[in-house]
Amino acid sequence: MRGSALLRLALSPLVLVAIVLVAMLLPELTGVDSARSVLAVRYADADPDPRVIAAIRADLGLDRPLWQRLVERLGRLCTGRFGTSWVSGDPVGAQLGRAFQVSLSIMVTALVVSFAVGCAAGLLAARRPGAVADRVVSACNRLASAVPEFALAPVLVAVFAVGLHLLPSSGWRGPANLVLPVASLVPVLAAPVAAVVRTQAAALRGENFVAAARARGIGEFRLWTRHIARPALPAALSLVTYKAAGMIAGTAAVETVFDIPGLGRTVVDAVRAQDIPVVQAGLVVAAAVALFVGAVGDALHLVVDPRSRGGAA
Template identity: 45%
Template sequence: MILRRLLPLPAVALGAAVLIFLLPRLAGGDPVRAVLRSRVAEAEPDPAVAARVSAELGLDRPLPEQFLRWLSDVLTGDLGLSYATRTPVAPQLLSAIGVSALLTAVALALAAAVGIPAGVHAARRPGGVVDRLVGVASVLGVAVPEFILAPVLVLLLAVAVPLLPALGWGGPAHVVLPAITLAAFPAALAAQVTRAETADVLGRPHVVLARAKGLRDGVVLWRHGARLALTAVTSLSGLFFAGLLSGAVVVEVVFAVPGLGRLLHDAVVGQDLPVLQAGLLAVVVVAVVASLVADAVQLALDPVARTAARA
């Protein structure tokens, strides 16, 4: 199955590269003016200077030639120079990815530690108190957006009760609030999916037979029920990781975290095309790799999926 998933990747990568190259240009705006405004505080740049900067950046060339040059540079590891700062993009991107990857990993670990046990215990007694509490909490986790949850957490845990820092990125304490904000949605969704899958698995014949043999409820629940239910959550984890890594713009801006989301936000505001293109390309690569890893883990957990993949 993994080999079959790898076959169309070159075509997917080429299509993604074309979209990444074209989208910033189709969105409008003049990158030359943005570059000049970032270097010289002038409302209307001199046409001669604008023409020179356009030639310097290669923006005066035909669009297909610009794309081929950009793609060639990317394939050789050259992500270009930032229009605004004139510094290489690659170090900025690697630093931002490292910060976002750490934040995303902590958020996913927190989401799994909360959502999976909550979903399993909710499925143990459908309609019970735990099931209702988990249902209400999961609905709130899905419904409350990050741009509302983040300020609320800052007011509660950084202002009203100053337990944690509200801004910056310097130590373990700075990870807590952004990670909780990012973990709310995947934890709620993991609880819902785990609850539904576990309830379905617990009604299957092999689980009923295990109970009939006298196995304890805890053993049946976790060894036979939850293990198979985890395959559904695992299949979503790759999407969660890629989505959180690229979609943490609000969280990273609110908490002043120098991650990939903040980098993309600043690139959009400043019309910094090399940084924006490199960031979007990193998101695509992470999404593909995370999806493949999730598929491999799912095969390891689910013997039925392994049998189907070999067929």
């Protein structure tokens, strides 16, 4: 485990470089004529004038060799200049910054709730393996793992927004708009955490230190929440951060369903509109965030898991 975590940490910069190169080459890889896309977006010109097309190509730098365009794009990216949107004309950096703040609030809230729910469910199931609570938690885990975010989100809208009128179905105006998106993400994240905590806690409940704690008169609640839960948390923490690295795709689907102006929906809308500067910057930001979160998870596992430290000795 320690070796694989170190390998992922070492490869993260190389993976990010590869993703940046692919993003910078998007106009050439997709075969989209950037000049015609800009013309269609800005002027809706169905029969473009060759002179106008040539002027746009010169303005975008498309009349220069590929290697020069690539170096210029990488230079702008390294200096934090993402360019301007072809659709809105706004700076891409400011647009993605606002969208990322929205997505970050959704992801952080979902991760915290998922970790708490998963740990509580896993400990409850581990108290009496095979009992009713254990079977219920296992069934909920299987159901949650089988239902993706984009399938659960419309169901929640139909029940709590359309049917019961308790929560808003779309938009981003206040804390109430956070509830359903987070509820759509929590089950698929909490299920593996609950399974890991259940396995770890069920194995720990028969250890000698648990019997010694009971002999000292420690209550069951304190025993499970402090003495058994604490050794089981490193694996759960590592898992939830690993899942968070791949959470951006699920967040994008949820943002699209709930019409939330987050990073995922911004990139999806940019793809539909062929707004290449926004797509390029969005992919780089999403990849960087995913790799950073994954690296944090691997680093946390190496720090908090005593077996990893022991293996390093």
